[in-house]
Amino acid sequence: MKKFAYFPGCSLEKMASSYHKSALETTEVFDIKLQELDDWNCCGATTYFHVDQLLAYTLVARNLALAEKEGLDLVAPCSACYKNAYFTNEYVKEDPDLAEHINFALEEDDLQFNGNIEVHHLIDVFVNDVGVGKLKEQVKNPLKGLKIAPYYGCQIVRPRKNGEDVEDPQYFEDIISAMGAEPANFPERLRCCGGSLIMTSRVAALDMVRILLQSAENNGAHVIATACPLCQVNLECYQATVNEEFGTDFKMPILYFTQLLGLALGISPKKLGIGIELVSATPIFSKLLPKEVK
Amino acid sequence: MSKDVQLLIIDDDPDFVEGIQSILTKAGYAVDVAYNPKEGFKALKSKKYDLLLLDIMMGRGAEGVMVARKINKDPVLREIPVLIITGIREQMAFLFPGQPIHPRFLPTDELLEKPVEPDFLLEKVNHLLELAKEKKSN
Amino acid sequence: MALKPSFSTEISNLLYAAHGSPINSCIQCGTCSGTCPVANYMDQSPRRLIGMINADLKDDVIDCNTYWFCASCYHCTVRCPADIDIAGVMYAVKRYSIWHKTYGEDLVGPQFSEAFVKTIVRSGRSYEPLLAPSYMTHFGPKEFFQEVVTASKMMLKGRIPVLPPRIKRLDNFKNMIRKIIPLGESS
Numbered sequence: 001m002k003k004f005a006y007f008p009g010c011s012l013e014k015m016a017s018s019y020h021k022s023a024l025e026t027t028e029v030f031d032i033k034l035q036e037l038d039d040w041n042c043c044g045a046t047t048y049f050h051v052d053q054l055l056a057y058t059l060v061a062r063n064l065a066l067a068e069k070e071g072l073d074l075v076a077p078c079s080a081c082y083k084n085a086y087f088t089n090e091y092v093k094e095d096p097d098l099a100e101h102i103n104f105a106l107e108e109d110d111l112q113f114n115g116n117i118e119v120h121h122l123i124d125v126f127v128n129d130v131g132v133g134k135l136k137e138q139v140k141n142p143l144k145g146l147k148i149a150p151y152y153g154c155q156i157v158r159p160r161k162n163g164e165d166v167e168d169p170q171y172f173e174d175i176i177s178a179m180g181a182e183p184a185n186f187p188e189r190l191r192c193c194g195g196s197l198i199m200t201s202r203v204a205a206l207d208m209v210r211i212l213l214q215s216a217e218n219n220g221a222h223v224i225a226t227a228c229p230l231c232q233v234n235l236e237c238y239q240a241t242v243n244e245e246f247g248t249d250f251k252m253p254i255l256y257f258t259q260l261l262g263l264a265l266g267i268s269p270k271k272l273g274i275g276i277e278l279v280s281a282t283p284i285f286s287k288l289l290p291k292e293v294k
Numbered sequence: 295m296s297k298d299v300q301l302l303i304i305d306d307d308p309d310f311v312e313g314i315q316s317i318l319t320k321a322g323y324a325v326d327v328a329y330n331p332k333e334g335f336k337a338l339k340s341k342k343y344d345l346l347l348l349d350i351m352m353g354r355g356a357e358g359v360m361v362a363r364k365i366n367k368d369p370v371l372r373e374i375p376v377l378i379i380t381g382i383r384e385q386m387a388f389l390f391p392g393q394p395i396h397p398r399f400l401p402t403d404e405l406l407e408k409p410v411e412p413d414f415l416l417e418k419v420n421h422l423l424e425l426a427k428e429k430k431s432n
Numbered sequence: 433m434a435l436k437p438s439f440s441t442e443i444s445n446l447l448y449a450a451h452g453s454p455i456n457s458c459i460q461c462g463t464c465s466g467t468c469p470v471a472n473y474m475d476q477s478p479r480r481l482i483g484m485i486n487a488d489l490k491d492d493v494i495d496c497n498t499y500w501f502c503a504s505c506y507h508c509t510v511r512c513p514a515d516i517d518i519a520g521v522m523y524a525v526k527r528y529s530i531w532h533k534t535y536g537e538d539l540v541g542p543q544f545s546e547a548f549v550k551t552i553v554r555s556g557r558s559y560e561p562l563l564a565p566s567y568m569t570h571f572g573p574k575e576f577f578q579e580v581v582t583a584s585k586m587m588l589k590g591r592i593p594v595l596p597p598r599i600k601r602l603d604n605f606k607n608m609i610r611k612i613i614p615l616g617e618s619s
Contacts, residue, residue: 010557010558010559010597013557013593014590014591015560015586015592016591017590017591039600039601040599041552041556041557042552042556042557042558044548044549044552045548045558046523047548048549049523049526049527050526050542050549051355051386051527051546051549052351052356052613053354053527054354054356054357054360054612055355055356055609055613056355058608058612059552059609097364101359101363104363104611105609105612106608107611108607108608108611109601109604109608110604154503154504154505154506155504155505158505158506158507158509159506159517159519166510191469191505192469192470192503192505194469195503195505196503196544197503199540199544199566200540200544200567201470201473201500201501201540201541202571202575203473204470204501207473208469208470237585237586240581241578244578276589276591277589278582278586278589306442306446308437308442311436329441329442330445350614352445353445353446353447354446354447355527355612355613356613356614359611382614383615385531386613388530389546389549389553389613390616393616394615394617396614396615397614400614
């Protein structure tokens with residue numbers, strides 16, 4: 001069994017509880033244990049960086065230190081949490097002054113961080129630790145007939161982390177193919193959903209959401225798969241507002257990739273948190289070939 | 295005051311620096327300036343200073359604290375008196391409204407809050423230099 | 433010794449350690465503006481903002497909404513042929529505007545950021561209902577209504593927590609913060 005320290009992040013506590021549930025269910029199938037960090041704190045999203053980056057790195061480092069104490073690599077399902085954890089880890093490794101200063105603060109919680117762990121996004125775990133081949137082997141209900149738009153969004157891919165392809169990544173498509181579904185051509189798959197602009201610059205953010213929904217719809221997607229709670233909420237919960245503002249009629253279900261994968265693995269929709277959507281996911285079931293998923 | 299008393303200011307605010315630099319230069323001190331903590335530390339390593347005037351909020355955040363702690367750990371640099379001049383309470387007022395600066399984590403000799411009164415600044419600088427001289431002769 | 437720095441140097445000084453960000457190596461190619469998904473809503477495009485910083489047009493830079501409309505998607509950063517971390521520059525100017533209180537009253541971004549950070553330093557975790565006033569007070573009646581409807585629907589689906597979460601070792605956490613930002617009562 002492979003074990004990771006799991007940093008759910010604030011959104012997964014409630015707003016994205018279905019991501020949390022489906023992450024645990026799907027990793028379990030591959031004998032991977034996501035062990036939640038005890039007493040983790042908020043990663044700060046983007047906002048600490050507007051105030052004090054040293055504070056940002058310190059608060060993120062507290063979570064890294066908690067993982068290091070357990071001797072485990074860290075996994076974050078949220079793209080913003082992942083980006084913050086990834087880069088804090090890198091900066092601590094390359095800047096001894098910063099590391100010293102952060103550890104001076106971490107002493108207050110009897111912690112220290114030495115940069116001895118790795119940080120992964122949840123989707124990396126499926127791509128690298130499980131592997132697409134293994135993934136395919138476990139698929140009990142191939143999602144035949146379903147066209148899924150792979151929405152990468154921003155911070156999984158950007159800033160560039162490890163020399164990966166930031167212009168034309170394919171791993172999300174590969175996962176979708178492994179589920180037995182068809183990855184939709186989705187030209188806007190790397191375009192930003194607006195993130196926190198939905199609160200701070202609403203007009204801009206709603207337009208950004210509209211462009212994504214339109215691109216998926218134009219390409220015949222039945223559902224958009226996401227790997228980030230903020231993307232999910234913007235695309236799904238603000239879909240009605242987009243329809244109202246732009247006179248559109250989108251009814252595009254937005255599910256976490258782990259929920260769709262879970263269905264393919266034969267896990268019941270309820271266990272995957274399906275049913276708390278504001279845009280119903282039921283239409284996708286009728287797209288599936290009969291008897292494949294109940 | 296003779297020109298051989300050498301001061302260093304590390305502060306990112308060019309306008310503020312311009313003001314105190316002219317006050318200190320008029321009073322006869324030789325004043326060097328670094329506008330970011332990295333350059334500031336380089337300057338400290340390259341030349342002998344009699345006093346450091348240090349800002350807190352600069353660069354990525356409260357880097358002045360980091361500089362002060364680093365100086366304190368260096369057996370040579372720690373002999374230099376440090377005068378913190380900061381507007382941090384104003385800059386972070388939204389986060390800790392009305393709260394005082396916490397002295398426990400700032401290993402420095404004196405602290406002044408911006409804006410500073412010229413006479414008061416000179417008095418503090420003088421005082422710290424005197425103390426350092428006494429310490430040395432003991 | 434150093435001459436009085438220009439505004440572009442002042443901004444560079446705010447981000448020198450994060451990445452090598454040679455703002456003045458900008459060749460004004462416009463890749464950032466062409467890539468930016470929010471450019472249409474900004475007073476000045478990212479390309480123009482960098483140009484304005486390099487031309488030391490301090491007041492114009494401070495007055496525009498560009499950096500507070502940056503969503504931190506880093507699309508410009510990964511494409512910049514001059515290797516400028518443009519999103520990092522946006523963060524730097526945001527910090528400048530928070531530290532110097534130069535942001536416009538009508539901007540929601542800085543107030544949201546302040547409310548967010550305040551929530552974290554007090555409880556260790558984020559809590560949406562506490563953040564809502566920082567942006568909803570800026571809404572017109574229609575947006576306000578839309579937001580209430582969205583929030584109510586999410587509430588009905590159990591997607592908004594009733595009680596604000598907080599971490600267990602909150603005192604340690606607060607002391608930790610005090611070592612980075614040395615403000616607050618003794619404890």
